[in-house]
Amino acid sequence: MSAETATSPTKAAAGQELARPDASTLVVRFGGAFALGLALPGLEELRGALEAEPRPARLVFDATDLTRWDSRFLVHCRKIMDLARAAGVSVETAGLPAGALRLLELAAKVPERKGAARTATREAWLARLGGRSQAAWQAFTEVLDFLGEVTLAVCNLARGRAVMRRSDFLALLHSSGAQALPIVSLISALVGLILAFVGAVQLVAFGAQIYVSSLVGIAMIRVMGAIMTGIIMAGRTGAAFAAELGTMQVNEEIDALRTLGVSPMEFLVLPRLLALVVMMPLLCIYADLMGVLGGFVVGVFMLDLNPAQYLAATWDSVALANFWIGLVHSAVFGVLVALAGCYRGMHCGRSASAVGQATTSAVVTSIISIIIATAIITVICNILGI
Amino acid sequence: MQSPTAPQPHITVTGLTMAYGSFVLMRDLTFSINRGDIFIIMGGSGCGKSTLLKILVGLKEPAAGTVLYNDVSLWEVPPGERDLILRRTGILYQSGALWSSMTLAENVALPLEQYTGLGPRDIRELVSLKLALVGLAGFEDFYPSEISGGMRKRAGLARAMALDPEILFFDEPSAGLDPVSAHLLDELILELRESLQATVVIVTHELASIFAIGTNSVFLDVDKRTMTATGNPNDLLRETKDPSLRHFLTRGEE
Incomplete structure (x- = not known):
């Protein structure tokens, strides 16, 4: 069961609220505990807010009500940051807990190795047949x-x-x-x-x-x-x-x-x-x-x-x-x-x-x-x- | 959370004796590892550092003495409860000990699949985060035999951190690494300790690491078959009168 459908985003104990104090700013306010084994709030509302007119120019985090967090909070933040980046909204991370902020920086420090990730390719049957025969010949x-x-x-x-x-x-x-x-x-x-x-x-x-x-x-x-x-x-x-x-x-x-x-x-x-x-x-x-x-x-x-x-x-x-x-x-x-x-x-x-x-x-x-x-x-x- | 003035003991070892059959390796070990410590278990080769680690992580039963995690005695509770305690720990083995028939992503995912109810997509995201933290972003689908020894060690660290442990154990983390990689690993350990608020226990005889990151330590003396000192390694170097500890901490130069 994915976390995104499990809770209503705004009112949950492990929740996030969105606010627009002014036209250019979107505030994501976290509250409660974000941890393994707990349902996390969804991102649908955030996606909507990022695209709502007038478009926000920057996204700010507020974690003052956050009681407990672990890796799942980091994953959640990374998703939010990816969404914001895709929508062309700049992200200010200063509002996150200091430890989380450092870990996020650490995770981003070594960029993903280009070409390292593998994609499964499906070969045509003739290519497969050829590959098999070559392998058989090599084994022989x-x-x-x-x-x-x-x-x-x-x-x-x-x-x-x-x-x-x-x-x-x-x-x-x-x-x-x-x-x-x-x-x-x-x-x-x-x-x-x-x-x-x-x-x-x-x-x-x-x-x-x-x-x-x-x-x-x-x-x-x-x-x-x-x-x-x-x-x-x-x-x-x-x-x-x-x-x-x-x-x-x-x-x-x-x-x-x-x-x-x-x-x-x-x-x-x-x-x-x-x-x-x-x-x-x-x-x-x-x-x-x-x-x-x-x-x-x-x-x-x-x-x-x-x-x-x-x-x-x-x-x-x-x-x-x-x-x-x-x-x-x-x-x-x-x-x-x-x-x-x-x-x-x-x-x-x-x-x-x-x-x-x-x-x-x-x-x-x-x-x-x-x-x-x-x-x-x-x-x-x-x-x-x- | 923790105040430097009143350290809370996280692991307390009292009167511990380690033995293989009738051969006693070490006796009367008494020390405590405080929350947030980077605790070094040091000593010459063959003094029982790794055996002590095995006892702390529940792989080997001590011949005598107790190991308290917070206030719970590791070896006196039923095995089910011991598993629960140990699930809050993560261990990095000397050569990584990655499961060779599984990709890095599968290695890190296994503890998550076993002990959390997360779905495959959430697990995949967590795994990517852990691998990114140790600088292995993009290597999800590699097998352990396809990457270098240092990368294997870092992947082992990602697996040890999978369940956000409170205590991280390291068995000779810098063994087999070049000085730069060893230094980077030390930095990573420091960074993770700070950010995760974890307690770190390291078995090592690398003096550079001992002085650079250790905040507390225990020294196991091979000849006396017991511990002879405990405390911050830098203080020990300054204050100790014990010749064999001085010998060890100065690479035999004094």
Whole structure:
């Protein structure tokens, strides 16, 4: 509710009265309290008085009855002064309280920076389309830049010239490996369990429940173990990389590394990349085992299969190639998750919300690239016949 | 309103002990900040100046002692009442602490939106006034990352003043500013104190500011772990016999 309609201008407790002691003078007399939370008098009457014939030549303030005032009084005075100036009436501010007068002068001291104020412009759809395509192209070249820099960093590492701290690397190995074990155990055991249940419903109908073991074994070891660890690590570690590097970007820590002549690619991205490439296959093997264990529980306790028979059937049906394919998957996922997390973190904006965006897009990018990579590897394996 | 002969205490601190766990930072702090004072909390690095400020503004609970705002004990009233007391204060943090995802106008507007029933247009006008007061007219739609450190500090001051506080707290206002900007900020603080009739509490170790604007002060001694002096810093410099305070006030030259 705007203050201007809330009170009648002349008689309100926080009020102003207009008077014309002589033809050339318009007096604005304030009374009562002008403060936050109180309704202020309107300006309609004043606007009328400024334009009434005969036109006043000057506007004078009288604040002798003013009991209390704060910033809202200043805003009100500024509006009155703007109105008077627009009507060509000169303003004499001497009647205002001394403090208010000084604050008004202070506010007017530094003129508004020309061109600083921004106006929202609406672009034509073609311009928007062009802007979007340019932004997309730029993002694409940035990704290529990033990949190139990472490749150079890896080359430097191979030549033994990369600057990176051993303790960082070990801490990353710990946080992206050992600390992920509980959640990887839980998820992959449950996935093995679910696969076994879903398969059992069909296979029991044919009396072929022993094939639950090969179903779970092949699915987990060939692809599901790797995908599940990939997705867990994308949400767990990829997001952490993006948030950590993003915050470093906000705090200018990455700039500090650059000015020191230390490549952030080598110092920050490389250890993270290596840690995930080493840890993902190991976690994948562990996830395979846990998945088979989940299937084993269903086979033995629900389908009443012989434990030894179940394990033997798993051993017979899963070719070693499946195991290697699973490992390749997980190594590729390790690279993808680390790159997505680090890329989003390094290209983070300089605000708190930018860190949130970087984290979100790191997870989304990782999961999308995991699924796409799985599809590509599956097609390749199909062509090669393995 | 206030008469110079009979100062009214605005904040009274009695027997205050600050501690982190079992580590006691300062003990037995007793002083009062009078209405209209420019009160300086001074001392060497690590003596607990900023911790004292945190206790005064309700961010950290003291280990012992009381903080009275007028006659109300800040740490003994229920949290709701404490919020009401603290709403009459404004704080300028060391690096501005502006919310980085909001424009300057939105930063200054947030307290107004929360605690006054004003409409968007009235708020916009008040925000423009506050930004004009700190010399940032026209920068309403800038983000904190797009302006300089000194401007960020002034924008932080505009936000601290949003609700017309009775007490303004400053944490190292001149840190990171060039001497001219620091001087201008001091002038601005003086001007605002005069015009708004506010009480100002400043944590600083900038001697230039201490002597130029301080009307009252407390000195925290790192080694003795307590306050060793209180009063007008200029008088302290003239009268003190305490070697560590002399050392501090003369930049270690005496």
